Amino acid sequence: MPVRDTSSSLDHSLLRRALTAARATEIQPFEVMEVLARANELQRAGRHIVRMEIGEPDFTAPGPVVEAAASAMRDGLTAYTPALGLSELREEVAAFYARRYGVNVSPARIAITAGASGALLLALATVLDPGDEVLVPDPGYPCYRHFVRAFEGVARTLPVEAKNAFHPTAAQVEAAWTPRTKAIVLGSPSNPTGTLIDPLQLATIARFVGSRGGVLVADEIYQGLSYTDEVRTALDLPGDVVVINSFSKYFCMTGWRLGWAVLPEGLVRGFEKLAQHFFICPPTLSQRAALAAFLPETVAILEDRRAEFRRRRDFVVPALEAIGFGVPAKPNGAFYVYADCSRFGADSRAFTFDKLLEQAGVAATPGSDFGANGTGRFVRFAYTRNMEELEEGISRIRRACER
């Protein structure tokens, strides 16, 4: 009898569903959040930490952008906007593509969103049915696979190699594509590697994806922060290409939560309907502020900052190599160095927490945040601190690693 009772109570607890859905259980948090929390703890305890873990510029929004926001606020221009954003801002973004990249795109295809995150979320919600497969690079930005999981798609990782600048090759994409594959997501410049994809490979991938009726999602969130002369956009590639971008990185407007997507015509209506319900509209003040983001005086400030990021990269990369880190693919964009730390221990997570954070007082992100493909040997450093801080960081890392 007692046995029956127990079993019946077990049955009851088994039948009772979990409160939390599978997607929320399976989706992993950013590991960097643990680093960040511990770094904050150490700082509160009075220790100085060089913060090289965060993907956020140390610069804030340029003066003209702040002025535009202040003026909109004074005028009470803070009501809801259309779901796809202010038409003036969509036109500004279109003009930006024409001016900067020589690409013509209709403002009707541009959707202003709540950050690149909002753009990615809506784009994948618009194209993915349950079970649809999506190819994502490993290492790569972890949200790609999480968004896919969130809408019941299946993320298939493409292991990318240093010899290909940590980007998929057309051959890899063709080999991995199945009848269930609906899309591929690529980030260039890449987070965490800061590398740009070879334009010929990308064009070949676009043609292939187009021939299969798939969607190429090109995450160009770091496009403005490129340190080569030949920066392109995936916008003029063939097939159904969704381009994602943001005011967070190049424009230094992180907390303003504003980005955009450029959509194939056939996706605009679906994306708009979802945007209406999911977001109502992107933050209005941020949109008003962003109207000043393309002014020549703003761009002059941003170009100076880009030059500063480049100077930092030119300091950090060789300095890390001199200490003994491997940088097998040189970053020429974003503000990250993806560095092989295997010379200093077997596991980059332990290296990040014990050696770098606790011992050296330098916060960085363990490679494991970005996938499973050799990521345990890597650590990501963000050069989102000024030169003085970066020099201090490098000295600390050197001392800790030489011990």
Next chain:
Amino acid sequence: MPVRDTSSSLDHSLLRRALTAARATEIQPFEVMEVLARANELQRAGRHIVRMEIGEPDFTAPGPVVEAAASAMRDGLTAYTPALGLSELREEVAAFYARRYGVNVSPARIAITAGASGALLLALATVLDPGDEVLVPDPGYPCYRHFVRAFEGVARTLPVEAKNAFHPTAAQVEAAWTPRTKAIVLGSPSNPTGTLIDPLQLATIARFVGSRGGVLVADEIYQGLSYTDEVRTALDLPGDVVVINSFSKYFCMTGWRLGWAVLPEGLVRGFEKLAQHFFICPPTLSQRAALAAFLPETVAILEDRRAEFRRRRDFVVPALEAIGFGVPAKPNGAFYVYADCSRFGADSRAFTFDKLLEQAGVAATPGSDFGANGTGRFVRFAYTRNMEELEEGISRIRRACER
């Protein structure tokens, strides 16, 4: 041979998947957007339209809120915040519940979000597995069922009746609950009806839902705009209750895109992980601004506005009844009147577009935006315009309806 060719090309087009996912095809746009577009068109052509279609206060953010945003902007406090929001703001919201509703809630259970929309999206993403059923009222806010659809759940509508103030009864909920039911979403005060749910019914529903291990999502976005003395929150009800609220309506901060959810402890972690990836964080300036939303001087302004909304309701409801509209359940919250217009024609959509908009020059929302349960007889008027405009609107409606 030509037949084979044709058939093979047909097969090809059939095999080729739709570019847009089923969710984006099935989810319907707000019909009010059509009204809005046509009203804008008429205005651009020089005609004055009384805008009673939009669920947006005509007041903008109170002075202290704007000041707080301006000061944060001057200080460059615009970086990313934690995914669940600034801890100071979570504490302010907790203090607000204690002060205003006498309910104790830990700030750890409060998530600041990108509007009530962000809160609803994340809450349903956190609890719904594909196929899970969710009960939603009909008529009700259409996003409830769209969010459920977006995460592959199944919305089951509860036809609500005027005699129950357009809210579900406990008996209805019990009858509709199946082993697949995971949650119920209720809005009180309701959009579109402006009615509050009977507290005893709600408590009975909460107990029942709790006994089934389900989740009660209480959308309290219009809670601050209630015109009775006995306003409660669902927060102190038993079971797993998620409370949704916003800075958009009572606090008049629509375009700022800021809201919150109060979560059962068991859902906080899942919600937080999804928030990290979906949103990074809610808009920072809006959070800084909202820190001033609970100041006594702000609340004094907002309470004056609430009194003004009440005056408008006290004018609009009897005025519509005098014209011949039926208002079978008197609104005592929000800023909507859900009015039976069947005396003026068979179909409220035609009535809204032809009689009201084109003929009278008054924009309103057809009931069909809110479901299928008798909604074709109803139209929703928003009293989000000043008394002068509302008087003009009522005169125009009277003239058009008397013809």
